Amino acid sequence: MPSNESGKSLVNNHFSHIYIENQALDYADTRRLLNRFPNAVRVFIRDYKDVFNRPHQRFQFQKRSMNLILALKKDNFLYSGSDQAPDFGHRHFYYNSLIMNCVYNCDYCYLQGMYPSANVVVFVNNDDFIAETKRQLAVHPMYLCISYDTDLLAFENVVPFCARWIEFARHQSDLKIELRTKSSNYKAIAHLTPSCNVILAWTVSPQEIIEKYEKETPALARRLEAIGSAIEDGWNVRLCFDPVLRVDRWQSMYAACVDQTFSSIPADKLTDISVGVFRMNADYLSRITKQRTNSDILYYPFKKSNGTASYSPKEREEMSQFMLAILEKYNAKEKIFV
Amino acid sequence: MIFVVAALHCEAKPIIDKFKLKKKSVYSKLELFENDEIRLIVSGIGKIRSAIATTLLLSQSKLSSDSVVVNIGCCGSARDDMMIGELVFINKITDKANGRDYFPDPILRHGLKEAAMVTHDVPVEKNKIDQPEGDLVDMEASGFFQAASMFVDHHRIYCFKIVSDFLELSTLSKEFISGLIEKKMEAIDHIFSMFPGLHEKETEVFQAQEIELLRRVGGILKLTQSQKHQFVELVRSAKVRNRNVMEKLSECSAWEIKSKSENKDAFERIRKILSQ
Ligand code: SF4
Numbered sequence: 001m002p003s004n005e006s007g008k009s010l011v012n013n014h015f016s017h018i019y020i021e022n023q024a025l026d027y028a029d030t031r032r033l034l035n036r037f038p039n040a041v042r043v044f045i046r047d048y049k050d051v052f053n054r055p056h057q058r059f060q061f062q063k064r065s066m067n068l069i070l071a072l073k074k075d076n077f078l079y080s081g082s083d084q085a086p087d088f089g090h091r092h093f094y095y096n097s098l099i100m101n102c103v104y105n106c107d108y109c110y111l112q113g114m115y116p117s118a119n120v121v122v123f124v125n126n127d128d129f130i131a132e133t134k135r136q137l138a139v140h141p142m143y144l145c146i147s148y149d150t151d152l153l154a155f156e157n158v159v160p161f162c163a164r165w166i167e168f169a170r171h172q173s174d175l176k177i178e179l180r181t182k183s184s185n186y187k188a189i190a191h192l193t194p195s196c197n198v199i200l201a202w203t204v205s206p207q208e209i210i211e212k213y214e215k216e217t218p219a220l221a222r223r224l225e226a227i228g229s230a231i232e233d234g235w236n237v238r239l240c241f242d243p244v245l246r247v248d249r250w251q252s253m254y255a256a257c258v259d260q261t262f263s264s265i266p267a268d269k270l271t272d273i274s275v276g277v278f279r280m281n282a283d284y285l286s287r288i289t290k291q292r293t294n295s296d297i298l299y300y301p302f303k304k305s306n307g308t309a310s311y312s313p314k315e316r317e318e319m320s321q322f323m324l325a326i327l328e329k330y331n332a333k334e335k336i337f338v
Numbered sequence: 339m340i341f342v343v344a345a346l347h348c349e350a351k352p353i354i355d356k357f358k359l360k361k362k363s364v365y366s367k368l369e370l371f372e373n374d375e376i377r378l379i380v381s382g383i384g385k386i387r388s389a390i391a392t393t394l395l396l397s398q399s400k401l402s403s404d405s406v407v408v409n410i411g412c413c414g415s416a417r418d419d420m421m422i423g424e425l426v427f428i429n430k431i432t433d434k435a436n437g438r439d440y441f442p443d444p445i446l447r448h449g450l451k452e453a454a455m456v457t458h459d460v461p462v463e464k465n466k467i468d469q470p471e472g473d474l475v476d477m478e479a480s481g482f483f484q485a486a487s488m489f490v491d492h493h494r495i496y497c498f499k500i501v502s503d504f505l506e507l508s509t510l511s512k513e514f515i516s517g518l519i520e521k522k523m524e525a526i527d528h529i530f531s532m533f534p535g536l537h538e539k540e541t542e543v544f545q546a547q548e549i550e551l552l553r554r555v556g557g558i559l560k561l562t563q564s565q566k567h568q569f570v571e572l573v574r575s576a577k578v579r580n581r582n583v584m585e586k587l588s589e590c591s592a593w594e595i596k597s598k599s600e601n602k603d604a605f606e607r608i609r610k611i612l613s614q
Contacts, residue, residue, distance in 0.1 A: 009447055010446065010447055010532050010535050010536045011445050011446065011447055011536065012444065012445060012446070012447050016444070017429065017444045019441075041429065041444065041452050043429050043430050043441075043454065044454070045430075045439065046439070050439050050441070051441050054441060054492060055487075056487055056490075056491045056492050057443070057491065057492055057493070058491050058492075058493050061443070061445065061491075061493045062443065062445065062493070064445060065444075065445045067444065293541075293543050293574075293578050294578075295578075296578055296579040296580065298578075299574070299575035299576075299578040299579050300575070300579070301572070301575060301576075301612070301613035
């Protein structure tokens, strides 16, 4: 964080400003957020896109002092799952976007290339998302990722979307939701009774990777504690070794990480494990590298194919096989999705 | 460098005096003042003039990643709880004529009051005002902001205003306006002193002698235009990844390329070396 000579920060705290769509004013979540940040400067806006989609913004500059935008989502309450994400064999794979952007700042995060702004948009008309999901459930069963372009659990103390969706999913026999996170904030949902319609999915990374490339996220040990508690309480838990990064000494880092993970997590209690080698929409990657030269992992000589940038097929295969081999020491092959 | 746009000479005067800016006789119609760190232009009243002056100032200057553009001036307040002489950070600018909004990024910890500004084309009177979009009124900010954003990213554009009246439409003397700004010079100086720390110059990936080396190797390898582009990107990537790339390139500068097929082979070798 930049500071002046006397050590005082030159930037405002996160959420020092809240942009509020005029039409979002009269919503309970708006009131909750305004109460949560009573000293925030309020700026009234017509449409969140006027602020969020402005040209000539600097994502990483805004990351130093993220602000909140409270808005109403008017359409696209559900998106079909992207090709980049694993669907775990579910035919009707969807995700939604309750919040756009994330409180963390991983170097490899595609949001930097996808969104023009680092400010966090919270859609306060959550009921409309739920209504649309119900409508879709009347047509067919659904597998729904609710923490897709964000980390919802990391934000749970600000808006309890996880709790709301877990309670909703509990009563929908045809719905399975996945809550993906790097947060150790399990205590925010620990009071809820586990539901078989919910999968809590934690991203697990070597501590060296966390320190260098997953800025602001909890340490591996803290994530493992949270995972351990969730398993103990009876939740379905998925571990995601995704993205696997090809850094110097990657094999020894990931091997140590897997060993550390299964020395504290009972493998037999896990729902499954997902492994994904780093890949990103090539346009997003190129947008990111135009803005920043301070992250070596983004400058790997990736191969581009069908609009996706990733390691070469040979490297990908080597990395997947390696991960499979180290994970199979602790887990049945059928449980591991690569 | 800090680029300042002020509408009136009496608004600019305290800044000129404080930073000992020297007058430059560059333009016959617009006054320009500068020292090593600050360039200030006096635009005249109105958003069009402000846009023209901002454009002139920025198009004729060497901009870099640490350049900051600032509009400073007086404004009226439609809000009674503002004080005359209050220095305000503008977090939203609405152009009354076309209804468009502009948003300076509120990242700097400036410690000032904040407000939304509405830019009008003509002076407005308190009793006749209808502007739910904001509390302050001026005649320049939207023109300034639009013009500045053609040259620099939004986070480097600032608008600070000093409340001079409550829209009574009485004529304010030059001395009064200068006096208001004068009283806020310490705060303005403090804000200016924060800019270099916040808007650090982005370090260039290549140093001058490295650019020279790239040119030399590109020439020796007889690279085509598209190969040159790929070559620079490869070197840039390898450099960010700390792959001792310049040493490797120096070795390549001893290669001799005579034919097209040799060029192809050499380019592939380079690609391999840089991709390790
Ligand atoms: S936790 Fe996920 S969404 Fe958040 S910054 Fe990291 S990669 Fe992006």
